[in-house]
Amino acid sequence: MNLANKITVARMMLIPFFFLFLQTYPSWLTERIPALSFMNSYGLYIATAIFILAAATDKLDGYIARKYNMITNIGKLLDPLADKLLISVALIMLVQKHMLPSWVAFIIIARELVITALRIVASARRIALAADHYGKLKLVLQVVAIVAVLLDNYPFQLIIDIRIDYIIMLAAVVITIYSGYNYIRNNYVRLELNR
Template identity: 90%
Template sequence: MNLANKITVARIMLIPFFFLFLQTYPAWLTEHIHTFGFINTYGLYIATAIFIVAAATDKLDGYIARKYNMITNIGKLLDPLADKLLISVALIMLVQKHMLPSWVAFIIIAREIIITALRIVASSKKIALAADHYGKLKLVLQVVAIVAVLLDNYPFQFVVDIRIDYIIMLAAVVITIYSGYNYIRNNYIQLELNR
């Protein structure tokens, strides 16, 4: 396994830690095990840092793979999977913590399932469907929006009374929908020609 793939695997391995630090643990547990009390107090900040590090490694592994010619089939499979897992877990946790409406998570996760299904169909026909720049923009906006929501609109709350984190998340939802539509539209003809 090359360095780029190891970084991708490390990103996947950070997801359970993100999940554990974002949990709220019950009082009976925090009274007996002080570690859980620490997590209840500081876990959100640690989880946010883990999420930022995990999201940043997406650019790093891609850069290393391209620069040092380390692009592999396993990397092509694991890299988008790592992104989808990280974003999906983050959205589900934000919904569980009542920091985000469930419809936002539903739209973003549903888009990923639909596009993944389309890629599987294409792959079965030996067709490679390339990601476009809207897909990359979508991921960047999703990461920024999730971080903003995790930080509960900090530091924007000191500047304006508007929930900037929700505006960024709404922009992420819009570009998510558009990028999905654009991806299906651009690749539909290619799939039809290869029926």
């Protein structure tokens, strides 16, 4: 396994830690385990740092894979999978913590499932469907929106009373829908021609 793939796997291994730190633990458990009390107090900030670190490794592994010619089939599979897992877990956790409406998570996760199904069909026909620039913009907006929601609109709340985090999340939802539509539209013909 090359360095780029190891970074991708490391990103996937950060997801359970993000999940654990974002949890709210009950008082009966925090009384018995003091570390969980610490996690209740500071876990959100640690989880946010873990999420930012994990998201940043996406650019790093792609850069290393391209620069040092380390692009592999396993990397092509693991990299988008790691992104989808990270974003999906973050969205589900935000819904569970009542920091985000469930419809937002549903739309974003549903889009990812549809595109993944399309890629599986294409792969079965030996067609490689590459991500387009809208897909990359979608991921960047999703990461920024999730971080803004995790930080509860900080630092925007110091400047303005408007929930900028929700506006960014709404923009992420819109570009998620559009990028999914665009991806299907652009690749449908290729799949039809290769039946």
